Amino acid sequence: MSHGDDEDMTREPEMVQAYRDTWELGLHSYLTYLRDRLLLCRDLLTPSGSIFVQISDENLHHVREVMDEVFGAENRIGIITVVKTSAQEADELSSVCDYLIWYARDKNSVKYRKLWQQKSPNDAGASDYNKVELPNGERRRMTRDECDDWNLLVQGSRIYTQDNIVSQRPPGDFPVEFEGETYRPITGYWKTGVEGMTKLIAAKRIEKRGRMLRYVRFFGDFPYRPIANFWPDVRFSSRVEDKLYVVQTTAKAIERCLLMATDPGDLVLDPTCGSGTTAYVAEQWGRRWITVDTSRVPLALARQRLLTATFPWYDLKDPGRGPAGGFVYQRRQNKKGEEVGGIVPHITLKSIANNEPPQEEVLVDRPETVSGITRVTGAFCFEASIPPAAGDESGVGFQPAQKTDSNFASHVERMIEILRKSPLLRLDGGKTVLLKNIRPPAKSLSLSAEAQVDPSPLNLNPTLNLNPPPSSAASRPIAIVIGPENGPVSSRLVEHAAREAAGKSYSHLYVIGFAIEAKAREAIEHCETVFDIPATYVQATPDLLMGDLLKNMRSSQIFSVCGLPEVRVFPAGPKGRPYDSPGRSPGSEEKTPSKPRRGAVIDDETKYQVELLGLDVFDPVTMENQSRTGNDVPAWFLDTDYNGLCFHVSQAFFPRTSAWDNLKKALKGQFDETVWDHLAGTISAPFEAGDHRTIAVKVIDDRGNELLVVKELK
Known part of the structure; x- marks a missing residue:
């Protein structure tokens, strides 16, 4: 089979793969991967904890079935529709939505903080507010132009609607005298008693419409509506810089999930880091966070994003406890009398009828900010494979070819097979090195494999002038040593492999690993001086540790030569x-x-x-x-x-x-x-x-x- 097309691509600027998503068995591998991680997440959740999974409509039903199996159908909270883009031209019905599947560890104990969104004249149901009370007390129906544009009204006007004042729950079947006429509920019962109805009339909260009394509900009684499971306002803006990662979720969508299901000081886990949006949002809102990924590219993006991010400084209730003590919320109004603080009064029929102060709602996304202070990301650690303690040379870092260790032997065999399927080593500048004839050596103490480097000009940078041609060493086989599956490459592994490779006259030593100790890097640097053989460290992508779920192809960017x-x-x-x-x-x-x-x-x-x-x-x-x-x-x-x-x-x-x-x-x-x-x-x-x-x-x-x-x- 010819691979000419792939080789031609090496001469062009290369797009670095942030992640691999080609599954060995397609949907089956993906669902297996997902189920294993959902089981782990379930064990990590507290009784009040929640989990959100974002998925497209293509696999929504499959993922929901898996989550029903893991968490139980009785613990499903809901499915949130997230509008991600405007409609695009397509051969068939275009998809503009993703879905957030929300499950609880225990629905009876789940933590839930209601979120509110400010009402606007364009909201569904706003058309019901078609009456106005003018500053002089006159009440009338709004004109069509006024309904379309509330700014046409005189300043100080109060928009209202006539709401139902009848319920199906007794008692409440009594006559009411209003403007010289007597009214009874046609069906059902009054929502309040005799005394409450009297107070409503005195407060001018009752009007008649036809043969029935109606309750006057002003738009300003509570100019907010609860956020439901349809989110059309969280998509990316048109600016390119907003999106840092190909599968990045908008910060606003994640923000709502965190604010609904957590409190300041709670711990948030994101097992698919991506660009680090979850960590970024958690840091902004005072949540502790852990984020994980199997690829180094998204982790590098996330680290840069967090190190250079800025946030507002929220006023703390208990500075000694930090965010865990909670944020400060206050009631504030602007010059127009509009509520702009984090505490908003909620005037209801019940509060007026019972002559009670209105209930206060806390808008958890509006804590008090301290002006003049720029907050940056707090201290965080970046963990990978942990090297053994200094002086410990007996660990897994030096077990390269002992066939008695069946686990390590199977790891080496699997890595060799992966190398055969994806024999391209990536260098800077979009160049690649092609290995061929990859096989285990006949007899070896430390080496894992040997191979030939393809000297084809298609693998070279076209700007290089190869005069004289590459050294004859390129015609000799190269040696490969593979590091441990769990842990970094040690200096002893490099030294033993280099000594054996030089003794067998290999032209070059490739050290492949998931991580490497600093002393091992120094040993590779000085290999040619000490052992008379040059050495190169090749970084393997960490997602190989996922087993055989991902498909290893020639185009997969699995191995890269590190400088x-x-x-x-x-x-x-x-x-x-x-x-x-x-x-x-x-x-x-x-x-x-x-x-x-x-x-x-x-x-x-x-x-x-x-x-x-x-x-x-x-x-x-x-x-x-x-x-x-x-x-x-x-x-x-x-x-x-x-x-x-x-x-x-x-x-x-x-x-x-x-x-x-x-x-x-x-x-x-x-x-x-x-x-x-x-x-x-x-x-x-x-x-x-x-x-x-x-x-x-x-x-x-x-x-x-x-x-x-x-x-x-x-």
């Missing part, structure tokens, strides 16, 4: 010189240390600064290093006191994006432009050496891969 960040550390000060030159791969050019940006250096020899010089990526086809400047990476982070286990973001930089624009606008020019240039630059702010006297730099590449380099402060 190595190149940094320099220097004492802060105008005369600071780099004290440590990072190791360089053969053929790379010496980079001239760039001068620190204006405003980024101070005269303090006890402090240090870090500069990201660039990112080196080895091209296994040309056998050359391809370098990118530090200004050409999406993001990089600095930990000024790295302990070898947990990376703590002390400083964050986004050189290639406008990520800080939101914060810049929120602060309204309180800082000089050089500050924002620095936050989008490649040189850190000065810092003091920490207790561990070690720093770590983490670079995020275009595929969301995390590339870590560690330096000691000598």
Whole structure:
């Protein structure tokens, strides 16, 4: 079978896949995946907890059946229709809606906070308000033009409708004297007693219509209506920047779900992170959150979004408890007398008849905000595979080829089979490397597989001038070692594999893993110097850990070659010189240390600064290093006191994006432009050496891969 079309695509700019959604067995694999995760979510929910699942109409009935099985049909709260777009031209009936299926852990205990939406003249039912009370007390029917545009009315007018005052519940069958006539309910009973009816008449809340009395309900009695299960107002606006992710849910839809089903301080879990909208909304409304994804691209997007987000500062009832103590809500009116606060009086027939103060409704989406304060995202951690403790070399990181471990052996066999189905290794610039003849080695202690690199020119960057042609080493097989299924690649694994690969005269060593220790990255960097064989780290997408639910195809972006960040550390000060030159791969050019940006250096020899010089990526086809400047990476982070286990973001930089624009606008020019240039630059702010006297730099590449380099402060 020819794959010429795929190879041709490698010569064009490549669209990075954010996720894979091609299921091995189609709908069956998807429903299996969904059921497993719903079972886990059910166990994690508190008795008052809820779960929302967004789905299109195509599979709505299937997903509802699965949720009935997991949660029980008796715990279904409802199905919410969410309008996502306007009607598009289609061969058949176009779909403009998605659906939110809402189930409770226990419907009898579910937490529910009613949401309200301000009424408008265009709402369904607003046409019933066709009468007006003028400022002089005169009451009349509104004209057609006035019904269409309430702004035509005299200021101070009160719009009202005549509502029913009869119910089917006794007592309430008594005569009422009104304007010289006696009235009784034609059917049913009056909604209030004799005393209550007297108070309603005195308050001018009773009018006659034909042979029946009616209750006068003003539009301003409670200018809000409860939000039901049809949401036509939550779709994206026309601005492109609103949508960050292909399957992103609007923040307003998620906001309503959180406000209905949680309180400030509650914990929210989103098992499909995407662009991080759930975490973003939860952070805004004072909810704790956990978000998970099987792909690094959405996690990188979510991290950037959260790190650069700004929120209003809500007034807290109990600052000592934080958001868990609740927000402050107050009743406020504007100059027109309209309710604009978080507490709104709800005038009802009952409150007037019983001469009671009106009931107050709390609009949970209107807490009091403190002006002049810009809030940013609170501290959060970003977790992945956890490396073993320092000095622990007996863990799963060094179990590459012991066939006695049946679990690891099956993991290696499965990874080799996946590599055969998807033999393309992705490099920067839209290039790929094609592996062929992938097979386990005849005899091996550490190596997992061997293969040939296809030297076809179709795999090369068309701008490269291959004169002389690639080294003859490209004709020799390459060695592959596969890291553990659960855990990072260790330095011992790299060293043992490199020693064996060099002894068997392989041309190159590929180390494939889901995560890698910093020392293992250093070992790969120095493989050619120490073991006389170049090595490359290949990142495997984490969704492979989902088993065989997803389909592995040639076009799947499963394996990507990761580069190595190149940094320099220097004492802060105008005369600071780099004290440590990072190791360089053969053929790379010496980079001239760039001068620190204006405003980024101070005269303090006890402090240090870090500069990201660039990112080196080895091209296994040309056998050359391809370098990118530090200004050409999406993001990089600095930990000024790295302990070898947990990376703590002390400083964050986004050189290639406008990520800080939101914060810049929120602060309204309180800082000089050089500050924002620095936050989008490649040189850190000065810092003091920490207790561990070690720093770590983490670079995020275009595929969301995390590339870590560690330096000691000598």
